Amino acid sequence: MKTGIIGLGAMGVHMAKNLLEAGLLHTIFNRTLSKAEKFKKQSNCYISVSPAALASECQLIIISVSRDEDVLDVVNEIITTIKSGSVVVDTSTVSSDTAKKAADLLSNVDSYFLDAPVSGGVEGAKNGTLAMMVGGKEEILNKIRPVINVIAKNIMYIGPSGSGQATKAVNQIMAAGINQAVTEALAFGEAMDLPMEKVIEIISTGAAGNWFLNHRGSTMLSGKFEPGFKLDLHHKDLSICQTMVSSISENALPIIEMTQIHYKKLIEQGYGDEDISALFRLKQKSFIN
Numbered sequence: 636m637k638t639g640i641i642g643l644g645a646m647g648v649h650m651a652k653n654l655l656e657a658g659l660l661h662t663i664f665n666r667t668l669s670k671a672e673k674f675k676k677q678s679n680c681y682i683s684v685s686p687a688a689l690a691s692e693c694q695l696i697i698i699s700v701s702r703d704e705d706v707l708d709v710v711n712e713i714i715t716t717i718k719s720g721s722v723v724v725d726t727s728t729v730s731s732d733t734a735k736k737a738a739d740l741l742s743n744v745d746s747y748f749l750d751a752p753v754s755g756g757v758e759g760a761k762n763g764t765l766a767m768m769v770g771g772k773e774e775i776l777n778k779i780r781p782v783i784n785v786i787a788k789n790i791m792y793i794g795p796s797g798s799g800q801a802t803k804a805v806n807q808i809m810a811a812g813i814n815q816a817v818t819e820a821l822a823f824g825e826a827m828d829l830p831m832e833k834v835i836e837i838i839s840t841g842a843a844g845n846w847f848l849n850h851r852g853s854t855m856l857s858g859k860f861e862p863g864f865k866l867d868l869h870h871k872d873l874s875i876c877q878t879m880v881s882s883i884s885e886n887a888l889p890i891i892e893m894t895q896i897h898y899k900k901l902i903e904q905g906y907g908d909e910d911i912s913a914l915f916r917l918k919q920k921s922f923i924n
Contacts, residue, residue, distance in 0.1 A: 647699030
């Protein structure tokens, strides 16, 4: 099954590398040609001149872009050339409605769409250990599972189209709450003049231990915020969550609203390209008189 990737951003480029190392990558496309050419220098894969050109050659197409409109633009282009029975796997984080629209568009040309957002950050993409939550037809997922297992260690079928993105929304809301809790608690501990490395070590072994504390605790205390997951992208994802919440309830979710306010401040201060743990910057300031 010839496989192509559309989008060589922070996540997509590592997915492409893992597929390449497994001998499964046929061709790539990226809007910024220089990124594709840079990748080409390290590989023997082809560069497609457009999403449509890539779709004409591949039976499995993996999309890794940033926004809803980007996904729909790609799908609208590839349906002009895609082969019957082909499968499109979208690893982007978009709304459930966008996933359903994409699935409908592809069904009209006898092809399949799986909304398959991922979690695990850049580290997970590099190591091929991403968690993937999938919406669409389960039999189609099972057909391509051996290929996508190269980029995702944990793959869970959730339900019909849109279910994967709804599950990712759960993840993003939870990530916002964990970010708020960990950054605030560590800022408090720092203000109390505690030996913070020891604090992290012992708390990590108890009921409050979590992935974010283990992987971001020490770096944020040292003022390093190199992205695993960019703050401005999480801000975008939480906006999607807000829209999804408003479609089912008049009540707002305070974690989303508070985190959006904080992220907006950080983006305005020029920290949008930093990791979401940069929220620690604001929490530290709250303890300075």
